[in-house]
Amino acid sequence: MDAQTGGALAPHVVVQVGAARIGIPAGCVERALAAPEHYTPLPRRQGALLGMLAVDGVPVPVIDLACWVALAGAVTGGAPSHRRVVLLRAGDRMAALQVDVLEPLAALPASAVQRLCHDDDPEQLFHSAAIVPASGEMLALLEVDHLFDLARSWCAAAGIDVAAVDEDAAGTGQATHSWAVVEAGGELLALRADDVAEVTPMPEHVAFPGGPGVALCTWRDSHLAVLSLARLLGADAARAAPLLAVLRRGEQALGLPIQSVRELRQMPVAPQGVRADAPGRLPCLTVSHDNGETLRLVDTAALFAMHPEASLNLAMQPAAGGGARRNDDTYVVLDAGGKLALPISACEEVLHAAAEDCVPAPAGGATLNWRGATIAVHDLRQPVGGAMRRGKVSLVVLRGEAQPVAVAVDQILSMITPGSAELTCMRRGGESVELLILEEESGSSTYCVADPAALLRRSAASV
Structure with missing residues (x-):
């Protein structure tokens, strides 16, 4: 995975080799293993290959980065004690790195990455570096594609059939x-x-x-x-x-x-x-x-x-006067692509209807015959792909400006009575957001208080 653009964060696995700290795109890291005492020797050692390691029955070349980190100025006083092997994979290509320390993940915004070398030397594995925002420390960023290309050429020179290794690696096991x-x-x-x-x-x-x-x-x-x-x-x-x-x-x-x-x-x-x-x-x-x-x-x-x-x-700040207070209203807790608390004062009725009672409308969506009137139905349920929905439909009829509107939800979960929970208000930009916090013996539950108008604005598929 390459560093992402804009404000996106690219997670990197951080390892240490000698005194050098190296960032590896997390999407290329399959797993970390304890380093064995010995690797399977090669017929003819080439480049930075240490040997081969059997991983799930597949031989994987193990690479030592010491020569690159030495060129980068790492201090390697004495023989390092390599304690971990980091297994890398991109498609059908696999390789392993011998490292001293496996550190926690770091998230790097694109603005933190600096290109230091502007050539495309295929023998170089480090062209960029990044400052970790949380610590201010610098990471050398591994060029994973270059590493795989070098590993392939070293294996070929050492008499190892890389194509056979790739084929086996691509065909092993189940999706992971x-x-x-x-x-x-x-x-x-x-x-x-x-x-x-x-x-x-x-x-x-x-x-x-x-x-x-x-x-x-x-x-x-x-x-x-x-x-x-x-x-x-x-x-x-x-x-x-x-x-x-x-x-x-x-x-x-x-x-x-x-x-x-x-x-x-x-x-x-x-x-x-x-x-x-x-x-x-x-x-x-x-x-x-x-x-x-x-x-x-x-x-x-x-x-x-x-x-x-x-x-x-999302840059949210406590709202003025937004201290916690007990709820005065009754709330219906429902699941509509996420758990929400809806003030019961905004509801006309909560009911369960047969699926055939929700009639597809010519312009899209659906309608329901409710109390002698035809009202629109908005579907807020989680998508189910091509599967057929069976059984009753959970509906909440909301008070609308012109007439009531029904929303179909995944489930009606519970009801919160007045004074049994705490309300707190936060601000996100110019928008006020209310959270309802319910403390029970089984634990604490927090629900976002739904704005009925916002629910109706949500994109809805036909029931």
Whole structure:
């Protein structure tokens, strides 16, 4: 993965070889392994090849970057103790790097990358460097395509059939994803590498107004909600977390306190395990391995759906007079592509209708015969692809300017009575956003208060 343009963040795996710190595009890193004592020797050693390493039955060339980091001015006093092997993959090309230290992920904006060498020397692996925003330290950025090209030529010169290696690598196993395995609250968690923007030292943070267990910190000139690991894991007390894993999906972000990053690991797209979705707890899939290790694969999408505070990173500020207060109104909690709280004062009726009662309209959308009148129906449910929807349709009839309008939602979840939750107000640019925070024995739940007019403006497909 190349550095992204504009304000986008490009996650990089950071490794250390000697005294040099190197950034590798996270999309090219398949996993990290413990380094063996010896590699399979080559018939004729060429270039920077150390030998071959069998990974899932596939021979992979192992490359030593020491000569490049020495040219870059790294101090290598004595023989380095290479403790890790980082496996790289791009399509059907595979290679491994021997490194001393595997560090946490870093997210690099395009503005942080500086081109230092402007030639296209195929023998050079480092043309650019970047300043890590969180620490101010410099990374040398690895040119992964050049590395694969060099590895191929060295293997050919050493008498290794690279084409056969590539063919085997492309045909092994099932589809996989890269996961960052971290230690958090005494547990081993796995986070989708694509969802990890960066891992940074834990910043100073303050309690979120009215949000039990949630804290606020500053990240990239905006607020970031820091989740409570003790609440998510159901623990009485959490161990000190020196690091913060910043999870990002689109424009939203959440902070998860962690103790350390163990490794990057490749795991099946659809692993087998026990699903956990208890209210207020960490949504995850628990996977047990033969070696006794228990790993919790975090469902990032579900975690973000639980926490509307993920939108706080959009340059949001507490609104004037936005301190927490008890709710005066009754709210209906519904799932419409995400959990929302809707004031019941905006609703005419909540009902379940047969699918055939929602009649397709000639201009698109659908209509419903409600109390003797024909009203429009907007579909706010999650797309289901080509699958047929079955059973009843959950509908909320909203008061409209001219006449009522019905919205179809995925599910009507619950009702929050007056005085049972806390309301807090935040500002995002010139827009005011209300959050409803409900504290129960099972944990804390936070819902974004829906604006009925905004719901009706949302793009809707036909029921």
